[in-house]
Amino acid sequence: MITIRVINPNTTASMTDTIRQAAQAVAGPDTRIVATNPSMGPVSIESHYDEALASVGVLDEVRQGEQEGTDGYVLACFGDPGLHAAQELASGSVVGIAQAAFHAASLLGRSFAIVTTLSRTLGRARDLVLEYGFERQCVAYRACEVPVLGLDSDPDGAYRALLAECESTIKDCDPDVIVLGCAGMAGMCKRLCNTLHRPVIDGVAAGVTLVEGLVRMGVGTAKCGEFAETPAKTITGLLAPFTRE
Template sequence: MRILVVNPNTSESMTRAIGETARRAASPGTEILAVQPLYGPEAIDCAMESHLSAVAVMDRVLTFGEPYDAVVMAGFGEHGREGVQEIVDVPVLDIAECSAHVAQLIGRSYSVVTTLPRSVAAIEDRLRLAGLADRCASVRSCGLSTLDVDRDPAAAMEAIVAEAARAVREDRAEVICLGCGGMAGLDEAITARLGVPVVDGVAAAVRLAEALVGLGLSTSKVCTYAPPDPKEITGWPLSRHLGAEVR
């Protein structure tokens, strides 16, 4: 089984880290193909960047060129999952949604600890549209940007543990979801300190992708996620039309 794991931003170091997490989480026999878009932000902390990433990810998937059995979108709360579901036939999984699915399977309520306060809304929106908000006790911010988390993992660790502890104590969360791809690897440390299960979205998505492929199930194409009708789309996929300076 081959799973295409798409880092939503253009940071190569983050693609490597996400790929490693995915590989650690995968079953024996599952191959992880970790890629990143050809254009777009190096990290995503707002709606503008998230929208751009949605298109850059669709572009990357559409032009990938090799076979795969499932797509994992490794952005936590980023836009675009529905679009990718329309353009491929295999299952498409979003790490924010997969975190919530796994959290709900193992606890009565969960909280997400994410990066900046401004990302809280995006994550709440994604969970709500996915029908997974009801058991979400809270989405909390640790106050650091995605790049901050990347740069100083030790400080991030402290900030995230502090916020997770508040979620358990004040919001009655029984499971913590790490709300940022860049937090991969912190799960065990947090569980050790707080005694609550911690869900890493990339790992969760890889295992749920395997489950769907194993069940022989993929996106329903009867209505909302049917393939787009043929139509003139100027300049699409964008990467084919971009000049040399972007590549």
């Protein structure tokens, strides 16, 4: 049995349920999905400040997963908060949903466009595209201007806004693939795909599929160089529980 811990880095439990459903829909019959969210941190992640705070909760969830013998992790926030630190901490593979979505999109067409929630997060999306090496494939960065929590509180209205932005993006840029820029959009992916008549990538599904495959291959993050186990060090103050002996 493979165990994948899918971490929603914000603290909104209803969004974690949406993420759980998307993860379970693509997981193999011998894969157990453990969908969690931290008990501390922001209720939604829409800024650099939010991401910095959420990263601590992500690491706490990875610590818990390591104690439970988790095989791999998916970070279910499009900013991939705390990804590199989590890779240092975890014994298995750790994949962010933006990272996974870009790889999946690149296998399905020559170009993709990102359609996300708020325009203030587009800079972070650009940073990740550059970091992961997909600047040639990504032809558009668009936002439907729906707050993250709006995806949960008004899903019908959010879907209409998201669909309109996807249609506008296709008209303007004609990308082969659409990448959804928020884990909270996971439940809308199949409907969008059927309506738009081209691949639409939900990073949660892409992340679970990728991590599951890596676990079956028997490989994880290289534990040398940059991602070697973090040195033992005393941590003080509020973060004292994160001290590594």
